[in-house]
Amino acid sequence: MGLRKVAVVGAGMTKFVRRAQETGKELAYEAAKMALDSCELTLDDVDGVALGTAPDAFDGVHMKGEYLSDGAGAWRKPFMRSYVGGGTGVFAPIQGWYHVASGLFDVCLVVCEEKMSSCQPHPQGAFLTIFDHTTERPLGPNLLWIFALEMNRYMQTYGLQKKDIALVSVKNKRNAADHPCALLGDPNITVEDVLKSEVLAWPVQRLDVSPVTDGAVALVLAAENVAKRITDKPVWIKGVGWSLDTAYWTNRDLYYPKYVEYAARMAYEMAGIREPRKEIHIVEPYDPFDYKELHHLEGLLLADKGEAPRLTAEGVTARTGNMPVCPSGGLLGVGNPIAAAGLMKVAEIFWQLRGEAGKRQVPGKPITGLAQAWGDLMQVGTVIILGIGG
Amino acid sequence: MTAKIKEFPGVGLRESDFTERKVLFTEWKPDARYAWDAGVAIGRYLAELKEGRIIGVRCHHCRRTVVPPRIFCEWCFRPMDEWVYLEDHGVVNTFSICYVQWDMERLEEPLIPAVIEIAGASKGVGILHLLGEVDPREVKIGMKVKAVWKPAAERIGAITDIRYFKPIN
Ligand SMILES: [Zn+2]
Numbered sequence: 001m002g003l004r005k006v007a008v009v010g011a012g013m014t015k016f017v018r019r020a021q022e023t024g025k026e027l028a029y030e031a032a033k034m035a036l037d038s039c040e041l042t043l044d045d046v047d048g049v050a051l052g053t054a055p056d057a058f059d060g061v062h063m064k065g066e067y068l069s070d071g072a073g074a075w076r077k078p079f080m081r082s083y084v085g086g087g088t089g090v091f092a093p094i095q096g097w098y099h100v101a102s103g104l105f106d107v108c109l110v111v112c113e114e115k116m117s118s119c120q121p122h123p124q125g126a127f128l129t130i131f132d133h134t135t136e137r138p139l140g141p142n143l144l145w146i147f148a149l150e151m152n153r154y155m156q157t158y159g160l161q162k163k164d165i166a167l168v169s170v171k172n173k174r175n176a177a178d179h180p181c182a183l184l185g186d187p188n189i190t191v192e193d194v195l196k197s198e199v200l201a202w203p204v205q206r207l208d209v210s211p212v213t214d215g216a217v218a219l220v221l222a223a224e225n226v227a228k229r230i231t232d233k234p235v236w237i238k239g240v241g242w243s244l245d246t247a248y249w250t251n252r253d254l255y256y257p258k259y260v261e262y263a264a265r266m267a268y269e270m271a272g273i274r275e276p277r278k279e280i281h282i283v284e285p286y287d288p289f290d291y292k293e294l295h296h297l298e299g300l301l302l303a304d305k306g307e308a309p310r311l312t313a314e315g316v317t318a319r320t321g322n323m324p325v326c327p328s329g330g331l332l333g334v335g336n337p338i339a340a341a342g343l344m345k346v347a348e349i350f351w352q353l354r355g356e357a358g359k360r361q362v363p364g365k366p367i368t369g370l371a372q373a374w375g376d377l378m379q380v381g382t383v384i385i386l387g388i389g390g
Numbered sequence: 391m392t393a394k395i396k397e398f399p400g401v402g403l404r405e406s407d408f409t410e411r412k413v414l415f416t417e418w419k420p421d422a423r424y425a426w427d428a429g430v431a432i433g434r435y436l437a438e439l440k441e442g443r444i445i446g447v448r449c450h451h452c453r454r455t456v457v458p459p460r461i462f463c464e465w466c467f468r469p470m471d472e473w474v475y476l477e478d479h480g481v482v483n484t485f486s487i488c489y490v491q492w493d494m495e496r497l498e499e500p501l502i503p504a505v506i507e508i509a510g511a512s513k514g515v516g517i518l519h520l521l522g523e524v525d526p527r528e529v530k531i532g533m534k535v536k537a538v539w540k541p542a543a544e545r546i547g548a549i550t551d552i553r554y555f556k557p558i559n
Contacts, residue, residue, distance in 0.1 A: 015400030021413065022401065030399035060418060120417075124492045133426045134436070135458050136518050138550045140491070145503045145518075148486030153505075156484070156531045181398050202487035202500075202526075215400065246464055250505045250516045251456055254484060351393075358393030 003101040007227035007234035008093075008386065010039030010220035011347040015181045016335030019117040020214035024059065027216035028071035028113040031340075035109070035218035036073070039230050046220075047105035048078040052092030052112040052339040055083060058126045059118055072111040072218075085130075086288060086375025087242065088112065089217070089342015090382035094240040096221045097384075101237075106223045113216040114337035123212060130377055132247075147209075148201040150254040150378055151291045155203060157255040158306035162203060166194035167312045168290035169207055169332050175319055176329020178359035181344075183213055183335035194290075210288045213335035217343040219350070233354045238368070239273070239385040241266030249377045260299030260374065260381035267370070267383040268301075276301050280385070281366035282352055283323060284345035286374040287330040296372055297325065299381065324362040327352060342373035342382070349386045431459040434473070440547040442539050444476045446511050454512045476510035478537040479558060483507045483516050487526045500526055506535060506555055522554030534558045 012034025014020070014027050022030065028051075036042060051072050056064045065081030072079075080099075084091045089112050096110040116123045127143045154160070169189075176185035189207075197206035227234040243262035246252065264276070273279045285296035294308035302323065303311050311317055317325035328334055328348035331341045349369035351357040368387040374380060407413045428436055431447065435458055438445040446457035447470040454463070455474050463470055485504035489497055502521040507514060521529060522538060535555035545551040 013398065015398045015402065017400055017402030019403045019405075019408075020400055021403050022399075027400065034395075034399070060420065122493045124494070128492050131518075132458075133424075134428055134432050135549050138548055139503065139518060139520055140501065141503065141518070142488070142490065142492035144490065145486055145488060148488065149484045149503065149505060152486060152531070153484035180395070181400070198489075200488070200490050202489075204486070248456070248458070248460075248464070250483075250518050251514070253514055254505075356393050361393075 004103055005224040006097050006100040006221055006237045007224065008219050008237065008350045009222045009227050009230045009234055010035045010041065011218065011350050012038055013181055013217040013344060013347060014215050016183045016213045016215035016337055018183060018211065018213065020115065024113050024115040025068050025071035027115065027214065028068050028111050031216035031218040032071065032073045032109060032111050035220050039220050041107065041220060041230065043073050046073060046077065046107050046109045048099055049074040049109045049111065050092050050096040050099065051079065051081045052083065052088040052343065053081065054114055054338055055126070057129070058123060059115060068113055073109050084375060084380050084382065086286065086338055087342065087373045087380040087382040088339040088375070089344070090346060090371055090373035090384050091242060092339065092343060093219055093221065093346050093384055094242060094382060096219070097237050097240055100221050100223050106226045108221045110219045110221060110343065111216065112339035112343035114340045115214045116212045116337060117214050144201040144204055146378055147289050148204045151203050151289065153254040154291055154295055160309055162195055163191055164309040164313065165208070165291045165294065166191045168287065168293045169194050171312065171318060172287060172326045172330040172332040175327055175360065176333020179329045179334050182329050182333055184211060184333050185329055204289065208290045210331035210336035213337040213341070215335060215337035215340045217340045217347055219343065219347060233388070235350050235353050235386050235388055237384060238387045239267035239269070239271030240383065241270070242380065242382040245379045247377055247379065249379065254378060256305060257295055257299040257374070257381060259379065260296055260372065261301060263381035263383040264300045267385050271385045273385070280368055280370050281323070281364070282327065282349065282362055282369040283325045284328060284330070284348055284369070284371040285325065286342065286372055287326055287332050288336055290332060292374065293326060293330065296374060300370065300372060300383070319360065319362055327357070327360050327362050345371040345373065346384055346386070353386060353388045431461045435459050436547040439549065439551040440545045442542065442545070444478050444508060446474050446476045446508070448472050448474045454515070455510065456515050457508050457511050457517055474510065476508045480506045480508040480516065480535060482521070482529065482531055482533045482535055483514070484531055485521060485529050487529070502526060502529060504555070519552060520554040521556070523556035
C-alpha cells in the first residue's frame, strides 16, 4: 500500500480513579507529558495530535476536544478528535497510525482522556441517549440493557452458566492487583464473590461490570526513521482494522460480534497473520463486562465460537497461560475511563512486548500482541496489532 | 516503563470530599429540550401502532422484511419496495430482568426488557420492548409472546401504545 512503518515509542498514563481531583485537561497533560518524557521527546518534536474522548454531553463541555487540546499538547498543531464509542481507545492510535503511515507526520501524539465522574447523578444520563429517541427511549432503557440482552443471548446460544463467565472477572481483577494505576485490583476475589454480588440487570451482576472511572493514557507514535533514532526497542504497529455494524441492533443476532471479526480480519491481513492463534502471543480484548472478553476472543478468531469460556477455565488465558488475555487487569480491574481504557490496553501491549510490565510481565518473551475495543450499540470493533522485530 | 515509574499522577477523591465540600466544585444543570420528528418510515410505524397494528417494510433485492421500518435498505442501499403488515405476536430472542434504572436507583418491581422477533418479519428480526404479566423466573428465550395494546382511545401513535408483550399460553 506504500505505507511507512510506524512504531509506538513512548507511553504514559495516570492512575485510574473513581473521581479524580484533576480536571480532564490536567489528566490529559499528565499522561501526554509522561509519554513524551518516556521517550525523551518534547512538544517541539510532535507534528500532530490525535485525541480520543467521549461526546460533549458527557462532560457538559461543548467542543470538548478543543477544551482538552492544550492538555493534550496540541497548541498550534494539527489536531484531530475522534470518538467511536467504547471503541475509541483503540481507534485513536489507528488514527495516529494513518497520519504517520501516510507520510503526513513523523511524530504523532495520541491522547485518550475520560472524566466520567462529572456527569450527575450518573453518566448513564448521557449514555442512554444512544437508544433510538422514538422507538426505544420511551421504554425507559438504561445502558445495562445492552449488555444484559447480549450476554443472555450469548449464554443461551452455548448453554453457558454464570460461573463460566465469572472466571473472567476473577482473573482480571486479580491481574489488576499488580497494576500500579488500577482502581479495582483484588488478589483474593473468588467466583463466589462475583456470583453473590448484587443483580443489576440479569444476567449482569455488580462484579460482572467495570466501574465508572476517571483517567488518561497517551502514546507517542513515530515513523521508522525517527523511531530508530529515539529507541532501540520500537514496537511496530503491524496491522489495524475497524468495522461498524448496523444501528438496527434488534435485527441481528447478538450472540456473535461479526463486526469484530471483520475488524480483526482487516488487521490480520495487514499484519500478514494467517494463523492468529499461533501468531498472537498476548491479547488485550475489551472487557467492560466479563462476558465481553469471551465474546471478543471468539470474534477475534482466537477461540472457536462458544469455546472461550473453556479456554478461561483451563487457564490458557491466565497471565502465565499459553495465550495471556488482559494481563493488565483490563477494564474490570484497572478501570473503565472509556477512551482511556482502550488506549491503556494498547499501552499494556507496548510495555509487555518491551519487557517493561513489571509484576505483570508475561513469561516467554512475546513478540506479537493485539488490543481490541468495542462500543456504540454493540456495533463497533477496533483492532490494533503490535509487534517487535521485523 | 510501568516497572520504572514509582508514582503515577492522579489524585482520587472520595464521595465525602464533595458531600462535605472539602474540595471546590461548580455545578450546572442544563435545560436541554428536543422535539424529534418521527420521519417518513417511523412516522408510518407510529401511525399504524395507533391503529393497533405493527407494520414493517420489505426489500425485494435481499428479500428481507424488517421492523422498525426504514425508507431504504441499509444492505442494498436502495429504496424499500413495500409496506408489510406484521403480526402482533412473536418470540423472545433475548431478555433481561432489570432491577435498576438509569441513575442506578433500585426498582421495586423489575423491568423485563426483551428483543422480540416479530412474526411476519424475517428470521431474527425483532424490536426492543418490555414483557409483562409474567413471573420473571418464568421468562425464557424462545417463549411466544403477544402485544398487550392500550385501548384505542388512549393510543397516541407511540411505541408505548403497546404496553408490553405477554406470554401466549
Ligand atoms: Zn435489501
